[in-house]
Amino acid sequence: TSPPRCAMARPAPRPYALPLAAPPDGAPAMPSPNPTSPLARAFAESAMPLTERGGAAVPEAIIDPRLERAALETAAGLVDLGFLGHFTAVGRHRQRFVHNMTTCQVKALTPGQGRFGLLVEQKGHVVAQLVVEAEADALRVEVMREKAEAAMAQLVKYRVADDVRFAELPGLHVLAVLGPTALDVVPEAEDLDDYAFRDVDLDGVPARVRRNPARLGIAGVDVTIAEDDAQRAYGALATRGALPCGQAALDAVRVASEWPWDGVDIGLDNLPLESARLYATVDWDKGCYIGQEVIAMTHYRGRPNKLLRRVTIAADAPDAAGATLTAGDKAVGVLGTASPVAVGGERTALAVIKRKHAEAGTILGLPGGGTARVEGGLDAPSA
Structure with a gap:
């Protein structure tokens, strides 16, 4: 791995402390769901409202979702991605095998390089979104914690004579600094x-930093540390100037930029080409992989039957x-993530909608009598 880059000397700042959130109306200080990591427990001890995302407890909001969204869009926000997990692939065929199972280029990666891609099944449906990092003697694969078991099972299913072995990599925690600064x-x-990484000393905390061009809808840097170091790393990044942000603000920006949440907005019922953002994970020059035939056929005929769209709800x-x-x-469609941040009495949500009903301005029904207005969306390029 590359040695840490020397940063300019900066004055010694005061250590960051998690803000204490006063529970409303005498509510108990320990929020629900139960904390699932040392950092989540620290948030809980500060009476910070937690929400469940991908099998992990993470902050819903730190200060105010609108201020936090502004930081993500105009400066730098700090987000807890504790819902991400990891496993490793080792063995002399590891890169060739994972290359043949995913939509992205893996075989040509050299140590320190990474790629964002998809693991798909034989019909081209999305099993998991993932980031693959090439180390000197292994691949590290990052997925949603709740998807790790299914992802490894999908890989093992097709392992025959290949020298490749998979194992969970517990004990890691991911933070992200997102935004233009x-x-x-x-x-x-x-x-x-993009997606390249190096191991560094982050103000006394061993960390892996990775360039993230826009995986969550916002360019930035992913920071992976040991779980037990997560609170120190969080404090260091906040002290450096990143505004702590919760999932509500992240969802608001992610929905606005049409980045689908793995397993909620796009999953096993969907092809990658239904989302213009996930289209970018497909390397059209890499050759065959599991599910490639269906994805290629859909691309070259240019007509996925369903499309990811932004809709407006009350x-x-x-x-x-x-x-x-x-x-x-x-x-005619399925609702996905709805932004928690309302503007003018309305919220934006993501939905996968049948093509003939996906035109901007179309009014669709919601359970309970409400409506959703299709606002349009990005289309994947056609051949």
Whole structure:
């Protein structure tokens, strides 16, 4: 790995302390869900409201979602990605095998390089979004914690004579500094290519920093540390100038930029080409991989049957992910993530909608009598 880059000397700042959130109306200080990591326990001890994401407890909001969203869009926000997990691939065929199982280029990676891609099944449906990092003697694969078991099972299913072995890699925690000034906060990543990484000393905390061009809708830097070091790293990044942000603000920006949440907005019922953002994970020059034939056929005929779209719902409308969208008495779509941040009495959500009902301005029905207005969305390029 590359040695740490030397940062300019900076004055010794006061250590960052987690803000104490006063529980409303005498509510108990320990929020629900139960903390699932040392950092989550620290948030809970500060009476910080937690929410469940991908099997992990993470902060819903730190200060105010609107201020936090502004930081993510105009400066640098610090987000807890404790819902991400890891496993490793070792063996002399590891890169060739994972290359043949994913949409991204893996075989040509050299140590220190990485790629964002998808693991898909034989019909081209999305099993998991992932980041693959090439180390000197292994691959490190990052997925949603709740997807790790299914991802490894999908890989092992096709392992025959290949010399490749998979194992969980517990004990790691991911933070992200996101926004246009993220590299001012983490200059150690300034000269890295997209998804490339290096191991550094982050103000006394061993860390891996990775350039993230826009995986969550916002350019920035992912910072991976040991779970037991997560609170120290969080404090160091906040002290450097990143504003702590919760999931509500991250969701608001992610929905606005149409980045699908793995397993909620796009999953096993979907092809990558239904989302223009996930289209970018497909390397069209890499050759065959599991699911490639269906994905290529859909691309070259240029017509996925469903499309990821932004829709507008009332601020107080039920927003359960998985709710059916209807046109008359016909089911034509599925609601995904709804932004928790309302603007002008309305909220934006993501939804996968049948193509003929996905035109901007179309009004669709929600359970309980509400409506969703299609606002449009990005289309994947056609051949």
